Amino acid sequence: MSFRLDFVVIEQQQNQSRLALTLHNLSDKPLAHWSLHFTMGRWIQAQSLTRGQLEQIGSYCVLTSANDEVLQPNGHFYTEFNIGTAPFTLLDDGIIDAFVSTSHDAPLIQPIPVEITAFGLQHPEHERHNSPLEEVTGICIIPKPKHLKPLGGEFKLTQHAAIAVDHIMAAGASRWLSNELECLLHDDIATRSNGNIHYQFREKLAPGAYQLLVEPDDIWLIASSESGFCHATATLLQMIPAKTSHQPDAAYRIPMAEVSDAPHFGHRGMMLDCGRHFHPLKRIKFLIDQLARYKFNVFHWHLTDDEGWRVEIDAYPELTRVGAWRGPNEAIQPQFTTIGQRYGGFYTKQDIREVISYAADRGLIVIPEVDIPGHCRAAIKSLPDLLVDPEDRSAYRSIQGYNDNILSPALKGTYIFLTKVLDEICELFPAPYVHIGADEVPKGVWTDSPACQSLMDEHGYNDPKELQGHLLRFVENHLASKGKRMMGWEEATHGDKVSKETVIFSWLSEEAGLTCAQAGYDVVMQPAQFTYLDMAQGHSAEEVGVDWAGKLPLEQVYNYQPLSQLPADDPAHQKVKGVQGALWCELVNNQSRFEYMIYPRLLAVAELGWTAPHQRDWPEFSARLNGQLQYLDKVGINYRRCE
Structure with a gap:
């Protein structure tokens, strides 16, 4: 050059x-x-x-x-x-x-x-963090089941396998299994009443729970719910060896065993940021395959941010015509990577329906996130006539370095915009939740706006934060009228206007989650110090990622236990509905880095959500993780090597 x-x-x-x-x-x-x-x-x-x-x-x-x-x-x-x-x-x-x-x-x-050239650090550290794994022993299932009993012997999986389904609840899971087996065996898999892989309904099992029995000639997947059948399928898929036997029949030899299992937390999620970098459908579907395999049940889809608007909205085609693209000659300036060219993309409504259907067959709901009132630069740049208050002289800078990315709670256009966008989001996504972000609204916003000051005077507000609460209360009520429950980051409580029906995601710290739980909110724990998979995985300067919340090696993820400092009988525990991992993508713009940041830490997050704390043990988990690596190798995942 x-x-x-x-x-x-x-x-x-x-x-x-x-x-x-x-x-x-x-x-x-x-x-x-x-x-x-x-x-x-x-x-x-x-x-x-x-x-x-x-x-x-x-x-x-x-x-x-x-x-x-x-x-x-x-x-x-x-x-x-x-x-x-x-x-x-x-x-x-x-x-x-x-x-x-x-x-x-x-x-x-x-x-x-x-x-x-390489960044010239003053005192770079070069020693790579390793996470030595124990030797593989037994059947390696992640997350760890409540009860697993090897029975000796094996079931030979061949092209002659057939699936029998006795209840509509198993329809999605059986489609998923059929698809996986056809890819594995390179042949069509029949569905018939006398098949040897049986989906069997059993009403007495709790939602999400399942039983799995592998016998010499039959496999039984038993549950009372769609999610339970998907969890049974996930365990069965993990029991299929990564390679066929070397014997003439070339069968996959599944070890005989009985499993009885149920999840610890009801919410076991993974958030993917598609606002900073656009991730194609193929990448998203492959991630959903892995989330299902490790018994996650929520795909949290971060679809809008300052740097990109990724969801098609019929009422405002400008959101994707303008807001989905950035570059040196675009309305939105370049950011992060690929800055010398036009960059971006968005998901059509048909794309999104395809992802929702794909995830549903695998036991996951898709929760959309439309971030408001902050992180809205792409929307504001797309619709300036509707979303810009020309009399607002407020001076602020967001943590990401923007001075023009916050919606105005005093602007009529804000409410028109939110109503139309959220109506389409609610119609498009069947999940009972919509996440509205609400994080990182900076100091100084709305302070020099005559309209905002008038709104504060009208309602007797004393703090600009109350304007955020004012706007979010409107959104919460509107979502409720559509049968949806609002979710938000912990800053959604700022201004003290939203009800306790809002589900809070704690990201800044464990303490923030505890505060919200004690205040009566349902909480999903997602503290960056333990669950943010964009954090570097060690102290070596060569580690990729960021470290504003510290370094995050595999062991640190695994050893996280929500509210572990509280007595077991503290009522705050009952407000914790689950845990969630996250991949923010400022620096993630290709498949290789995407996978390197996620794996194998995703498997540790999976066990946090599914397995009760008293059943978790790092050495034992590391042995099972070691047993999973053949699968990761087989499907070509670029995971971070443990040693």
């Missing part, structure tokens, strides 16, 4: 770092009227630059020389600046993507690629 960018830490304190940036012109031609465009995940103190001028919107930075300096052949431009955050420890903390442009290209930007 003709241009190279070096970025190094030159001084580092607890909450302040000084960095140096050098742009090299490696070509044989001078570069005039230039600007450097780059992305990084922290806020640069623009006034601290020693040379040049900087504008930053979110992660997107544009650096220009103060005096329109010409960058000579084999010359360089050097500047220093400050960033007021915790010290840098990861290579991923550096500049993510970059290009150069010149004003000669105006009005359109023509990106010129730039090579980025």
